[in-house]
Amino acid sequence: MxxxxxxxxxxxxxxxxxxxxxxxxxxxxxxxxxxxxxxxxxxxxxxxxxxxxxxxLLNPHFHFYSSLSPGLSPLKSPKNFTEVLKYFWWPLDQSLDEESIYYSTLLGAMESVKYGVTMIFDHHASMNYISGSLNIIKQACQLMGIKALLCYEISNRLNHLCLDQQIEENLNFHQQNKDSGWCKGILGLHANFTLDSFNLEQIKSDFPENIPIHIHCGEDRCDLQYCIEQGFKGPVDRLNHYNLLSPGSILAHCVHLSDRDVSLIKHFNPVVVSNPESNFNNGVGEFNPEIIKRYLVGTDSMSADMIATHRFHYLTANNSSLPQMGNLIFSHRNSIQQKYFPNTxxxxxxxxxxxxxxxxxxxxxxxxxxxxxxxxxxxxxxxxxxxxxxxxxxxxxxxxTNINEQEIYSQAMKVGEKLKQRFLKCQV
Missing domain, CATH: 2.30.40.10 (Urease, subunit C, domain 1)
Known part of the structure; x- marks a missing residue:
């Protein structure tokens, strides 16, 4: 054609x-x-x-699995960031099954396409449906016709249960899709504070060194504090200790970092992704573009609208300029985008x-x-x-042009109601 x-x-x-x-x-x-x-x-x-x-457009940090969450409330009133996770996001991802993963992805992809997004770097979790979850997301992305870089965010928040399964899901998906022109897999990690030294040693030994990671890094002060308590200078320093840093690695948020962390970022040149609307929503603080000048902007699934998210960043970031915004929207993204999907x-x-x-x-x-x-x-x-x-x-x-939007929304409403009932039964 x-x-x-x-x-x-x-x-x-x-x-x-x-x-x-x-x-x-x-x-x-x-x-x-x-x-x-x-x-x-x-x-x-x-x-x-x-x-x-x-x-x-590229959205470099997204969570498809959150697409059915609007309208749900935390199971208890959270007092801090970790309680937001414990009372809302972790019960939500534990409530996901095959059809809710699929329809969450369809909804997130549909909203993204409406705003001109044709490539998404997604960070997935579904603790009671791990094996095969990334393939479900892939199928939905294929139906929508978008490119995707996928991973499963490994954590030990269930006390080492299913850790092997989480690692295997990442590794298998990476190997199965390494030659794909539209969908690839990397190594997903939730955050430093949900991975102990045993976990990181196992991940380091099980995964080839050249596979980049996608992780929440220094999103809240608790992440920085945890790493300091473990004897490190900060979250990036701890990742470096376990040889988990590379130029293609995706470090989301990077709000709470030490001077050592910033030096390592400058040395390894990973992809730093600020998520300004999410940071404001969770009250975790603001990303500082003065200390990390080369970065991208993502939505963390607060929305699918990349233009509006860049506008929010421009209005709230210190000393941001229109030329700098042009770099964020266009030139800064090209090197990382083409690393995974050449000629895009x-x-x-x-x-x-x-x-x-x-x-x-x-x-x-x-x-x-x-x-x-x-x-x-x-x-x-x-x-x-x-x-x-x-x-x-x-x-x-x-x-x-390629899907029936109304049919998908109609089915998603039924799936969402079943997800809600499972969510409300979660123990926190």
Missing amino acids: RYIIGNGIIYDGNIFYPQGSILIDQSEIEQVGPCEKISAEGIEFIDVQGRLIIPG GLLEPGYKADLAVLDYIPCQQVDLDNVISHLLFGAKTGSTYLTVSDGKIIYAQHNF
């Missing part, structure tokens, strides 16, 4: 065409340039009428045709100096007119 998406403002952090078109052939971009130079007789032309065309993240010939046409028509001229301002303050919520993944239009003018 060949078609043209044109008469739009094209920007990917490198190229800029104020009136441009993109010729797509099968799953790849064949040509990109000014409208007058991109034409082919007999090929469908989709006129986006001056809307912004950007690469499909740019609107160039030969790259995967993953793109979002935002449902926003600027009334002021757009140029390189103000394009980020248009993104954050014009597009605002980031809802899309079109979402394209691997050359397939999967969302067009507020309708999915």
Whole structure:
């Protein structure tokens, strides 16, 4: 299938065409340039009428399993961050079964696609349904047509029960999908404070050294304090002791770090992901972009809207600037994205045709100096007119092209009610 998406403002952090078109052939971009130079007789032309065309967005820290949680309340009133986990999130993930994992993923993926997200780095937990859980998520992502980097977040919060099962789920999924072009697996860890030295020694011995990790790192002060009590300088220092750091590792939050932790981050250059809305919601503190300058922004499943999340970060981060926001949305993500999924993240010939046409028509001229301002303050919520993944239009003018949205929501309501009943029976 060949078609043209044109008469739009094209920007990917490198190229800029104020009136441009993109010729797509099968799953790849064949040509990109000014409208007058991109034409082919007999090929469908989709006129986006001056809307912004950007690469499909990446959400680098997400939890599909939380998608059925809105409307549920903690089983007891939490007084701190660890009690939020004990009284809400851990009972929730222990209540998940096969169908609730599947429909949680579908709902999270659907919401993401509506906001132009075509790639998600997910961090999963389902303590009573471990083996095969990542394949269930993969199936739902395949149905939606998005790319995914998946892992199971290992923890010993059940006192070493099923630790081997959690490790095996990560390892098996990684090995089965290492050659996939759209879905891969890495090593998921919950957080330092839910993994003791025995756990980390076992993980270190069972996993090849070159497999990156995805972990909540220094999200709350309790994580930093735990590592200090174990004789380390901080959470990153402890991970380094067990040889678990690499350039592709994903360290989510990084709010509470020591000077030693920051030095190690600069040395190993892992992917640091700030989750500003989640940090505010949990009252854990604020990420400091002054000490860690190269990072990405994720949602931690507070929403699926990456444009709105970047806007929130811009409004709340100290000394944030519009050029810096452009780096976060575009250039900073490209190196990590292409590590796992080559030829993605740019609107160039030969790259995967993953793109979002935002449902926003600027009334002021757009140029390189103000394009980020248009993104954050014009597009605002980031809802899309079109979402394209691997050359397939999967969302067009507020309708999915590959699924029946109403049927999925109808079934998800039934699944959600059963999940709620299991959740309410959990002992805390």
